[in-house]
Amino acid sequence: MIRATFADTTPLRTPAYRRLWSAGVVTVIGAQLSVVAVPTQIYAMTGSSAYVGLTGLFGLVPLVVFGLWGGAVADAMDRRVMLLVTGAGVAVTSLSLWVVSASGVGNVWVVLCLFAVQSAMLAMNQPTRSAVIPRLLPADQLPAANALNMTVMQLGAVLGPLLAGVLIPVVGLPTLYLLDAIALLATLWATWRLPPLPVDGAQRPARDRMGVRAVLDGFRYVGMHKVLLVSFLADIIAMGFGMPRIVFPEMSQKVFGDPPGGGFALGLLFAAIPIGMVAAGVLSGWLQRVERQGVAVVAAICVWGLGVAVFGLTGSLLLAVLALALAGAGDLVSSVYRNSMLQTVATDEMRGRMQGVFGVVVAGGPRLADLWHGPSAAAIGPGLTATIGGVAVIVVMALVVWRFPEFWRYRAPRAPSA
Structure with a gap:
């Protein structure tokens, strides 16, 4: 029973x-050093959360364009080569x-x-990496692999910001970027050790599968499901x-008492x-x-919105960390x-494009938040901005489920009998 509880x-x-x-x-620890460094550096340069919010625009456009195109390229060439080229670019x-x-x-x-x-390079790398996993593992191991992937990414995301908060006063903010570049060598080595990974089941020539038509095919595929x-x-x-x-640098200083330029509270928030x-x-x-995966997704997203809303209301660092x-x-x-839903239904020929759309959504959503959180924080305050966003998550998600009840009813396919 205890063993079944753990990953x-x-x-x-x-x-x-x-x-x-x-x-x-x-690699994730290194990447999170840069995630902290970029907004912190911009806030130190300008003293304005509105300027920090521009990272949303400068990150979102490359993520959308190169994420979608990168998914099509990942369906047209050896995915191992794609990972090596884009990883080196990052x-x-x-x-x-x-x-x-x-x-x-x-x-x-x-x-x-x-x-x-850098966002453009990541946008091409991430859908390719996700498309590779089903080629390495049997289908029944994909949910477990997804949980492991998310766990290791977030473990690095915990250690990275905490390490950044400690390192900035000691070695300076620029060194965080250098450490990120060095950490990427680990993933490049692991990618080099992969076997060749050409795409299965491709019907058209590679050149045709890299164009606008291929990207549009991906959107049509999503629309059919x-x-x-x-x-x-x-x-x-x-x-x-x-x-x-986006409001973390400002709140760490004005609400939780960090010194200018960032400190321990900033690391904890990230x-x-x-x-x-x-x-x-x-x-x-x-x-x-859990078979009712649609219900589980809706409940989980409402939990997300609740936590963010509470974070915006508190002046206690401990409560803020617990809410987040x-x-x-x-x-x-x-x-x-x-x-897991995506990997279950997509064929290998479509998997790169589906992961490209998925990557744009996953990475682009926070950039949309960056765009409005920055100006809103400057106008009405960072805490109220966060709370409004959290409440909006719950309300809008309820409206979408009301419009598409088939998602609420979705069940995971049953595993075949032995």
């Missing part, structure tokens, strides 16, 4: 998956951010442009209305959501026993089920 580690018995998963621990942009930050020759617009290039469509809408609602990260996700991931053994951790637990449950 299922069966996928780790596959060597290729185990290497990618293990390398991901190091490392180069991190090194560039380090050079600019350490030398002091750039300004806020240089940082934002480099951030946009209402459960997948609503799963994407659910994440846009949760992240687009509710992700409060780490709180991942802390909740890690806790939920460690205790994720029960997820495979509760939100993070809801986000992990939602993410595991939504990704």
Whole structure:
């Protein structure tokens, strides 16, 4: 009974998956250093959450364009090569951010442009990586693998911000970018060890599968599967209305007493959501026993909205961290089920494009939140902004489920009898 409560580690018995998963621990920690560094650096340069909010625009456009196109490319070429090229691109942009930050020759617009290039590289890398997993593991291990992936990503996301909060006063903010670039070497090594991964079942020449038509085919595919469509809408609602990260630098200083430039409270705020996700991931053994996955997604997203709303209302750092951790637990449950839905129905030929749409939704939703959280925080305050977003998540999600009741009724396919 106790064993069934904890995460299922069966996928780790596959060597290729185990290497990618293990390398991901190091890489995610490094990536989270940059996640903290970019908004903190921009806030230090400008003293304005509105400027920090511009990371939403500079991150969202590349994520949408290159995420969708990258999914089509991932359906047309060897996915191992795609991962190597884009992973190297992410490392180069991190090194560039380090050079600019350490030398002091750039300004806020240089940082934002480099951030946009890095977002483009990540947008092409992430759908490819997700499309690779079903090629490495049998279908019945995908929910467990998704839970493991989310757990390791969020474990790194816990350690990364906490480490950033400690390191900024000691080694300086520019060093965070350098550490991110070094950490990426682990994933590049694990990717190099993968076998060739050409696409199965492709009918058209590779050149035809990289164009606009291929991207549009992906949208048509989503439109034919209402459960997948609503799963994407659910994440846009949760992240687009509710992700409060843009207000963290301002709240850490004005509400929780951090010094200018960031400190321990800033690290805790960035780490709180991942802390909740890690806790939920460690205790994720029960997820495979839930058949009403549509209901589970709706409930999990409402938990996310509730946690964010409470965070915006409190002046206690401890309560703020607990509320964000509760939100993070809801986000992990939602993410595991939504990704499993996608991987269950998509063929290998379509999987890259589906993961491209999924990646745009997952990464783009928080950018939408960045766009309105920044100006709203400047106008009415960061706490009230977060609370309004959390309440909106619950209300809009209820309206979408009312409009698409088939999502509420969705059940996971039963495993074949032995």
